Amino acid sequence: MRLALEEAGAAYRDVALLPPAAGGGVPALLKVLTARGIRQPPFALPVLRVGRRLIAQTPNILLFLGERLGLAPGEEAGRLWxxxxxLTLLDLYLEVFHTHHPLGDGYAYEEQKAAARLRTRDFLRVRLPKFLGYFERVLALNSRRGPWLVGARVSYADLSMAQVLAGLRYAFPRASGRALRSRPRLRRLEAAVFARPRIASYLASGRRVPFNNEDLFRRYPELDR
Amino acid sequence: MRLALEEAGAAYRDVALLPPAAGGGVPALLKVLTARGIRQPPFALPVLRVGRRLIAQTPNILLFLGERLGLAPGEEAGRLWxxxxxLTLLDLYLEVFHTHHPLGDGYAYEEQKAAARLRTRDFLRVRLPKFLGYFERVLALNSRRGPWLVGARVSYADLSMAQVLAGLRYAFPRASGRALRSRPRLRRLEAAVFARPRIASYLASGRRVPFNNEDLFRRYPELDR
Structure with missing residues (x-):
């Protein structure tokens, strides 16, 4: 979501990063979820506020931003593809979350370490290669048009793909390095996204939230085998 | 997906249900996933074939069918809502899957019974009431317009909601009965969907795949507490 806004040079306020005194931070975010008088309430964060509208669910937000910001094809077939x-990247995201929280976030990591080890083993051996192999194949099928997943121009799916790869490198430096060795097109896409001028200056600005162990991608060295 | 096609009276072939001799069943489905020459290949089932196009990911298929079959509002705000x-229902579906397969489907249920018990406990006590409470609230906010989640007409989200409730009743007859006692609007929506003439005749036809323990919703009585 943030990469899409940055890539398009859109003006936006990142409420999570504002100090509480300036109406930001966790209190402001929770207020959105419990506010009265909203006819179409979100179930969970993240939420994009556009005027008086609240839009939730990351793929849905990106569907909206893709049209508004020109980060997806305009015609129906390309838009749905x-x-x-x-949505396939969402599946991958969720499987990453389940590596460290297979029992859900109702339990601390320390309470589910054994389950996390088993789940991660299957993820790194079976699921991750399957996902990366799939996306490498999609890139190969589109390679005459460019280094992107869809057509000749960067789309929000490319931004998400690069973000997933960066997250995987943070969470599983050993295993993801190994898995990416035989996926040159994915490595090229990742480099191409992070070299986009606006994305590069966003990263250099210090405004990007660094990967950390409170978030979806977490580094537990005991899982990275 | 099937309920959407049935509600709209669309002509379709349910390949999973055709005998292999008639070009159906599991072999035909696997063939779709491994076929060569497809420029936009699906990662996983289910897949909708429309002419030469393959459309995958259930919410994406429903987005497509919603527009084609008049099962969603036409304007952008209603369509995204x-x-x-x-997508929130998808989250709920996935959490149901994780009650019996918290370690993923790389392991048999019997290998992950202890983890399943812990995950299900949190699901039934915390997550399920949170989801059902949310959807009950959405129905209340829309109640002046009708018994549906969105506007005055049935949408694919209503069909999915009813399907989830039926699945929950199959998987957790005790716990879901308890959870639905205080959600009259959800019970009304469920009854209204299954009373739609085309849905009712679909159910009566025997073509609907019954809930079963090979599928997403599974009944393990030891989990239903």
């Missing part, structure tokens, strides 16, 4: 890839 | 609800 981009969204399909995004 | 319906999709947002569908």
């Amino acid at each position: 981009t969204h399909q890839l995004q | 319906t999709h947002q609800l569908q």
Whole structure:
């Protein structure tokens, strides 16, 4: 979501990063979820506020931003294909979350370490290669048009793909390095996204939230085998 | 997906249900996933074939069918809101899957019974009431317009909601009965969907795949507490 806004040079306020005194931070975010008088309430964060509208669910937000910001094809078939890839990336995101929280976030990591080890083993051996192999194949099928997943221009699916790869490198430096060795097109996409001028200056600005162990991608060295 | 096609009276072939001799069943489905020459290949089932196009990812298929079959509002805000609800239902579906397979489907249920018990406990005590409470609230906010989640007409989100409730009743007859006691609007929506003439005749036809323990919703009485 943030990469999409940055890539398009959109003006936005990142409420999570504002200090509480300036109406930001966790209290402001929770207020959105419990506010009265909203006819179409979100179930969970993240939420994009556009005027008086609240839009939730990351793939849905990206569907909206893709049209508004020109980060997806305009015609229906291309728009749905981009969204399909995004939903497949969501599946991958969720499987990453389950590596460290297979029992859900109702339990601390320390309470589910044994389950996390088993789940991660299957993820790194079976699921991750399957996902990366799939996306490498999609890139190969589109390679005459460019280094992107869809057509000749960067789309929000490329931004998400690069973000997933960066997250995997943070969480599983050993295993993801190994898995990416035989996926040159994915490595090229990742480099191409982070070299986009606006993305590069966003990263250099210090405004990007660094990967950390409170978030979806977490580094537990005991899982990275 | 099937309920959407049935509600709209669309002509379709349910390949999973055709005998292999008639080009159906599991072999035909696997063939779709491994076929060569497809420029936009699906990662996983289910897949909708429309002419030469393959569309995958259930929420994406429903986004497509919603527009084609008139099962979602035509304007952008209503279309995205319906999709947002569908993605929230997907979250609920996935959490149901994780009650019996917290370690993923790389392991048999019997290998992960202890983890399943812990995950299900949290699901039934915390997550399920949170989801059902949310959807009950959405129904209340829309109640002046009708018994549906969105506007005055049935949408694919209503069909998915009813399907989830039926699945929950199959998987957790005790716990879901308890959870639905205080959610009259959800019970009304469920009854209204299954009373739709085309849905009712679909159910009566015997073509609907019954809930079963090979599928997403599974009944393990030891989990239903």
